[in-house]
Amino acid sequence: MAASNDSLEVVRLSGSLGAEIRGIALGQAGPAEADTIRALLTEHLVLFFPEQHLSVEEHVALGRHFGELEGHPNLRNPFSDQPEIFELAASSGGLADEWHSDITFQEQPSVMAILNMVRCPAVGGDTMWANMYRAYEELSPPLRDLCDGLTALHDADPHGKRELTSIHPVVRVHPVTKRKSLFVNEHFTRRIVELSHEESAMLLGYLTRWAQNPRFSVRYRWTKGTIAMWDNRCTQHFVLNDFDEERIIQRVTIMGDEPEAAEPPRWQPWVRTGNAGATSRHDRQLNAHLGRRARDLESNRKNEQG
Ligand SMILES: O=C(O)CCC(=O)C(=O)O
Ligand SMILES: [Fe+2]
Numbered sequence: 001m002a003a004s005n006d007s008l009e010v011v012r013l014s015g016s017l018g019a020e021i022r023g024i025a026l027g028q029a030g031p032a033e034a035d036t037i038r039a040l041l042t043e044h045l046v047l048f049f050p051e052q053h054l055s056v057e058e059h060v061a062l063g064r065h066f067g068e069l070e071g072h073p074n075l076r077n078p079f080s081d082q083p084e085i086f087e088l089a090a091s092s093g094g095l096a097d098e099w100h101s102d103i104t105f106q107e108q109p110s111v112m113a114i115l116n117m118v119r120c121p122a123v124g125g126d127t128m129w130a131n132m133y134r135a136y137e138e139l140s141p142p143l144r145d146l147c148d149g150l151t152a153l154h155d156a157d158p159h160g161k162r163e164l165t166s167i168h169p170v171v172r173v174h175p176v177t178k179r180k181s182l183f184v185n186e187h188f189t190r191r192i193v194e195l196s197h198e199e200s201a202m203l204l205g206y207l208t209r210w211a212q213n214p215r216f217s218v219r220y221r222w223t224k225g226t227i228a229m230w231d232n233r234c235t236q237h238f239v240l241n242d243f244d245e246e247r248i249i250q251r252v253t254i255m256g257d258e259p260e261a262a263e264p265p266r267w268q269p270w271v272r273t274g275n276a277g278a279t280s281r282h283d284r285q286l287n288a289h290l291g292r293r294a295r296d297l298e299s300n301r302k303n304e305q306g
Contacts (some may be wrong), residue, residue: 010040017131017235018218019044026227027058034065037229041112042176046129046218046230046237052116053225056250059116060084062227063252066112070255087118090125090247097241098158099130099212100187102232105156105164108256115228116250124243127228130217130236132181135210136171139182147171149266152184152204153191153286165289167193169261170207174234180262181234182211190285194267197282211236233259 007023021040024033026049040047054062060082063069069084088095103109136144147170156164170192172183186208192200219240220228230237269290272283 008036010044012044013048013220014218016134016216016218017045017129018048018220019046020048020050022050024049026052026062027054029062029065031065038066041229041231045131045235046220046228048220049227049229050223051225052227054116054227056082056085059114059227059250059252063114063254066114067254070110070253085250085252087248087250089119090243095241095247096187096237096239098187099208099236099238100185101132101183101236102253103256104154104168104183104185104188105161105166106256107166108258109168110232110253110256112232112254113230114252114254117222117224117226117228118250119246119248120222120224121243121245121247124240125247126219126221126240128217128219128238128240129230130211130213130238132183132211132216132234132236133174133177133179134216135213136180136182139210144171147182147207148180148262150195151193151261151265152189153193153289154188155190155285156188157190158187162285163288165285165292167289167293168259169265171262172233172259173262175257175260177234179234182207183233183259184208185211185236193269193286194265196270196272197280212238232256 009022011020012018013020019040024036026033029037037047060069063084071083071086101109102113136147139147150170151167152170154166154168155162168183170182170184171180173180184204184207189204189208191197192203195203269286271287271290272280
């Protein structure tokens with residue numbers, strides 16, 4: 001039986017985010033435990049549950065309490081025929097050693113993920129998470145104001161699919177807490193839509209580095225059998241590639257919603273006027289995305305009419 005809330009032990013791990021939780025058996029979690037976890041996640045953004053040792057079935061069942069599950073859109077799942085779970089093994093190159101929120105190249109990035117540490121190196125391979133509410137709130141008022149009115153193009157280039165693109169607000173509003181958070185990351189975010197390529201490189205470079213300020217982060221040292229859960233809407237994470245032994249994690253991903261903007265975009269996309277030859281090669285990806293989107297809107301309009 002899952003423990004009652006009286007025996008729940010919550011230990012904060014840094015000033016910005018993260019808590020280690022004991023006294024709850026995730027393998028038998030029901031709706032009441034799911035409510036408790038949701039509340040803890042809202043407060044701490046990332047949670048760690050040591051010594052859970054869940055089976056694949058228990059891991060998937062736990063995920064189902066929080067919404068619909070999805071497999072990874074680009075990475076294949078080598079170990080189980082359960083499409084809702086996938087595995088990252090260091091020996092097959094699956095390591096996320098750049099700061100990111102998950103799958104932000106999709107229109108609806110995941111809202112949450114649950115990791116099971118299946119094989120853990122004796123030393124190294126810690127994961128870091130960072131609080132994107134703080135990263136936003138600690139910007140100066142003029143920069144916050146500018147960012148509130150911008151959007152950014154994200155792509156799946158890290159998975160070899162540069163043509164998979166989405167545009168999201170640079171600042172998103174969390175549907176539960178209504179707080180604003182910074183929503184650009186060095187892994188998937190390519191371009192601020194309303195700025196020129198050069199201006200975008202400057203601002204995006206600044207924001208993605210700022211988001212990595214150690215003050216916003218927590219670093220977790222894993223042990224085998226630990227479960228971690230994070231809110232993917234207001235955090236980023238990063239795996240330290242500093243280990244020699246095999247490291248295997250399994251992930252269940254809860255499907256997403258469309259990020260809500262702090263306010264409607266204040267400016268049009270920055271598209272250079274003039275003939276095609278005047279277009280910088282750096283604008284091609286953004287122009288291609290905008291072209292695809294315009295064609296999709298047009299064909300939806302025709303379908304609705306027809
Ligand atoms: O291996 C980890 O600790 C996290 C990997 C990761 O980025 C993910 O599962 O989304
Ligand atoms: Fe990730």
